[in-house]
Amino acid sequence: LQAGADSARGDDTATLKTEVIHWVVANRDRIEPPLSPRDKQARGLGHDLTGGLLCPVDYDWGDS
Numbered sequence: 001l002q003a004g005a006d007s008a009r010g011d012d013t014a015t016l017k018t019e020v021i022h023w024v025v026a027n028r029d030r031i032e033p034p035l036s037p038r039d040k041q042a043r044g045l046g047h048d049l050t051g052g053l054l055c056p057v058d059y060d061w062g063d064s
Contacts, residue, residue, distance in 0.1 A: 024050065 018037035025035055028049070035043055035050070045051045052061035 024053070 021035050021037040021043065025031060031049055033042060033047070035047065043050050045054060048061075055061040
């Protein structure tokens with residue numbers, strides 16, 4: 001039973017990650033460099049747009 005729950009959670013997380021990328025891309029005019037749901041290195045804190053979205057509000061992502 002636990003293995004089934006773990007598998008379902010993993011599937012949900014994987015689906016959510018790709019859906020969030022599609023949502024972010026759909027709500028922007030143009031993103032450079034482009035975001036890909038399959039390329040983990042080019043998203044998250046490694047990308048200017050998603051890094052800014054993940055940055056805590058107490059910090060300024062654009063501050064060098």
